[in-house]
Amino acid sequence: MYLQNLKLLNFRNHKKSSLNFSLGINLITGKNSQGKTNLLEAISVLLIGRSHRTTLNDTLITLGEELSLVKGDLVGGSKKECVEAVFRLGETKIVKINGVRDQKTKDLRGLMNTILFSPEDLRIAKGGPDKRRAFIDEVGEQINYDYNHLRWKYLRTLKQRNDLLKLVAARNQKREALDLWDEKLVSTGSKFIYTRRDVVKKIRPYCERIFSKINPRGVFTIDYVNDFKDSEDVEVDFLKKIKSIREYEMGRGVTLVGPHRDDLELCVGGKDVRLYGSQGEQRMVGLCLKLGELELVQKERKRSPLLLMDDVLSELDEEKRGALLGFVSQLEQSIITSTSPDYFKCVSVGEINLIEISNGSIKEMGCLKA
Amino acid sequence: MYYAAPVAILIDELTKLPGIGPKSAQRLAFYLLKISPENAKDLADAIMNVKDKIGFCNVCFNITEGDMCELCCDFDRDDSLICVVEEPRDIIAIEKTSSFKGRYHVLGGAISPIDGIGPDDLKIRELLDRLKDEKVKEIVIATNPNIEGEATAMYLAKLVKPLGVKVTRIASGLPVGGDLEYADEVTLGKALEGRREM
């Protein structure tokens, strides 16, 4: 499936916009702060189910307005699905498919996979472990139907246990009450660790291969780091560990072992890029992770994902940009923002659908041959 | 936005209701401002009435008008089977399936440290007292299939099994993470039939 068109009403600085997309590359250009990122964000909240910039839905609504709409048609073969997200100030988002309100679906992954690539992703190697956990989660939720539920279950159990640790420390609950939540944490936590292990095992070869394709002299390796890395039986070791540090945890009032502390170790030439890598290497790693995600999802879901790419081109040198665009040109559809169309001049990527944005108003410029 | 004090208080009270956000509360308040004084009084009376007349059953903690609820008084029900639920509304959901003929026990919630609810805040001791009666052979735990409901089920199973009473859990054909209240009759009926031993 691909995204055929989009209608926006009161979405950030887009008062009322409507535009068509084509298959292949769609390039959105415009000066700074004209609404390029906002447009990609709208597609992202519609198709991925969340924004990469905020968790506060109210900020998506144009200031001074109460209602915002994002609506688009997904087309594939003879099928056409009209999807829509409605935001009302102070209320939860409503998703509609073909005009019918959908209670369960928070995203539209079942219809189409959408992957967002922003400059933040290039800094994943340098940032905190939470960024790398988020990457595993993003990949996991696309290739494993159960992933998000499992993750949510673990985090909820973790929160319950953390709150209980505080209650026990304050003598508002008996310490035996912890037994129950130890067991729950360990059973959901081990399942989650096994699942993440599997996700990393799946994506690793893709990213590593892409790296050596762009840089034949370099060797890139990914490792899943967690509290039970080499454990044969995570459940047994997890329980043992958590029992042994109970006193300490009660003093701190938080759970100190478990997959909420997971990380990815990213090494170039055997050295951790977070600690030793140059900026160029770190970006390269970010790029390879993202391209690996695209390739893996394409393979696992047997369909080309829609790529949304925000301002990434300006952050890369010519070599990496070339590799990225070569990749992009093979996708069924991509929507890319850039302040300038120049990046496409020096590489041959075929036809490009050019869209210009100026102060929230959109102009379709037609086809650009590159 | 600023409202006259009585309106602000009304909105404030409505916001405290489950599922009502500030926007809906505002909508409801403006609706109530428009209705006739008689209609407003009927609503207020209805609320006061349930508060005056309705209490909890001495045996199972279901809501009832007298000391004991209808289900506990019913001679035709099977005394050897007790279905344990979180809230009185769950009884209504299960009764609609007509596939359960035993007795009930309402815990009044589920274990949830986030909400400050521990085992002692639930009617668990009262359940154990009921199990001292030789007649009870099995309890069916029908707490919600979410984290807190599962934790509560596990806790109960550990307490009750040593007493020699069979403990079963309704099958998880239910929407995971969901509430019993919203499960449709067919799924809930199947979940009861397919209960498994804990």
Ligand SMILES: Nc1ncnc2c1ncn2[C@@H]1O[C@H](COP(=O)(O)OP(=O)(O)OP(=O)(O)O)[C@@H](O)[C@H]1O
């Ligand atoms: N809720 C909102 N209501 C009105 N305007 C908003 C809202 N949220 C953001 N904006 C405005 O939208 C404008 C465009 O933002 P956007 O991030 O899309 O720019 P951009 O085209 O991606 O620019 P850049 O090239 O700098 O990344 C900003 O000037 C911002 O002030």
Ligand SMILES: [Mg+2]
């Ligand atoms: Mg931008």
Ligand SMILES: [Zn+2]
């Ligand atoms: Zn009763």
